[in-house]
Amino acid sequence: MNNTIIPVPANFRGYDQAQRDRFFGVLEIPVPFSLLNTNNQISVQLPDTGGHISSVALQVFNFSKNILSVNDYTFENDKVITVYPNPVDEELSLQSTSENILNATALIYTASGKLVQKQTIPNLNSKINVSNLTKGIYFIQISKENKKLKSIKFSKK
Missing domain, CATH: 2.60.40.1930 (Macroglobulin (MG2) domain)
Structure with a gap:
């Protein structure tokens, strides 16, 4: 992710369909928020041959601020x-x-x-x-x- 290697978890959604020639599963790779940019470069290397990636989705769950807390807003001309x-x-x-x-x-x-x-x-x-x-x-x-x-x-x- 953006020139930083992130270890890939061994578990995935779905089950090992070893009897099938083709298998579609979902592998979730946690990416620290600090690695995200406005424009991100993502590359995934598979450890075995014959694997393919059909799509990549980037979904952010950790934020730079706590989204459950309430932010302070001020009037345009007020400040206090x-x-x-x-x-x-x-x-x-x-x-x-x-x-x-x-x-x-x-x-x-x-x-x-x-x-x-x-x-x-x-x-x-x-x-x-x-x-x-x-x-x-x-x-x-x-x-x-x-x-x-x-x-x-x-x-x-």
């Missing part, structure tokens, strides 16, 4: 939206230096993605009552005009 305290007990505070946050929507989701609370942000320093939430991990997403502006993971005591 703060959510605190974390962990929280009763009230979550939202603070911004930009008026772009005015009338945005705060959506609170469980770790499994269920929407549990929704509130409009009326001013630059707003509070969200989360006392009704059970103890656990949540995500607050700040959105305006159907555009996600920021998402933050927080825990409820």
Whole structure:
């Protein structure tokens, strides 16, 4: 892969069809993300004669970032939206230096993605009552005009 030798696993999907002249199986070769480029060169060398490769598919499962975590997004002209305290007990505070946050929507989701609370942000320093939430991990997403502006993971005591 891109001039780096990667050991090929001995196992494959399907079973050894030794009685057949031709056999089609799927061999999955794990490739570290760090070896991937925008344009990749892939070559596979078979240890025995008569083997053929009918197709190659590159499917990425490991990413440069943890895709299960929520990324921070900022307003185009803002650069700062703060959510605190974390962990929280009763009230979550939202603070911004930009008026772009005015009338945005705060959506609170469980770790499994269920929407549990929704509130409009009326001013630059707003509070969200989360006392009704059970103890656990949540995500607050700040959105305006159907555009996600920021998402933050927080825990409820």
